[in-house]
Amino acid sequence: MTPDGKAPARTPMPAEHALLGLLALTPEAQPGHGYDLARRFAGGQPLGDVLRLEPGMLYHHLKKLERAGWVAAATEPQPARPARRTFRLTASGRAELTRWLGEPVTHTREIRLEFLVKLYFVRALIPERLPHLLAGQRDVLSGHADSLMDQIATLTEPEADAAAIADVAYQRLVLELRLAQTRAAIAWLDRATSSAPIDDPDA
Amino acid sequence: MTPDGKAPARTPMPAEHALLGLLALTPEAQPGHGYDLARRFAGGQPLGDVLRLEPGMLYHHLKKLERAGWVAAATEPQPARPARRTFRLTASGRAELTRWLGEPVTHTREIRLEFLVKLYFVRALIPERLPHLLAGQRDVLSGHADSLMDQIATLTEPEADAAAIADVAYQRLVLELRLAQTRAAIAWLDRATSSAPIDDPDA
DNA sequence: GGGATCATGTAACAGGTTACATGATTCA
């Protein structure tokens, strides 16, 4: 946030947004506490298979979310049990979650983790916006694929020494791998789109 | 290395092995120094496009490699320039590099970085072992693909409440994405294999 | 009595990013 435009590199933070999403899923009457949220990130659980979150990091993230004003904590003493700290989403936390859920991820490598987390919560919280998320992500990946094809097309055989020729051949392999992975993700998005529940009235 | 078999989680460390590889590429007469090695990891360079390494981390890794006994350093004073610390591979460093270059990566997500680094150095240093690396990696990924297909096949529609049904549908999407990405990598390996220079005598 | 579960964390460590420190010399 320096005046000359150097933003402090807002990292995606999928884990913290996943916590916001879980709190948005829990009913207002019984807000979540750490131990409870941790169970959702264990193996076998749908979210836990995508994003593993150990207790240490989970409590750390909850503290950061509290400092950011996105969640509010309340200490709830229990008879014959250690006291719970329960968390609920604040208005600004809900706004941040909604913003994050509407944004596609920028890199192909983020599809496997961050995009899958978005997908989970868009399906559960705002299924009517699922087509928008899928289409937006498809657009981003299509742009990547075009750029990769450009880069492959402009790779020039140098005809020079053997080392330079080998380097260009290697760069082509690198670009072809990225293109193949990007295209696989696009094809998957298309299949997910056609199998998504359509809430559009004129369907 | 504890006696009960709990190995200390030998992380892949692609950056450090890339440094070993670069030192293996430099002629014995003029061993590399940090600043020189750093240029190979800048943007536009074939390696730098796969693995970015800032000077800070580079010198840090060189120190670790020295402590491990994989490289040996010598200080070389220069007239009218800051002194250089030049590094050369030790015998154990070369053995470690060879071991690492022969091993496929275990996870699909490591293809994009670690496997590409291995590929670079196998092509440059021991091209006759390239078919072995490609075939070994293909085997690993095929095993993953089989396992993913099994998992998809054993996903059971619960017929229970809507939430459980949505969870299973989500888990299917997750597995299908992983399968698509793994298959794309396998197809790419197959193309790389058929276009690789064959040193086999009966070709 | 002993382990599992509930519930919250801390500590140590590994890896990575960005920025800065230092101090000479060559080039525009």
Added chain:
DNA sequence: TGAATCATGTAACCTGTTACATGATCCC
């Protein structure tokens, strides 16, 4: 004169992993 290059690093900070600390109660 001032910037870029050569050459080496340090410092601060963030993310993430593993292990451990604490202390109660429930269940066998």
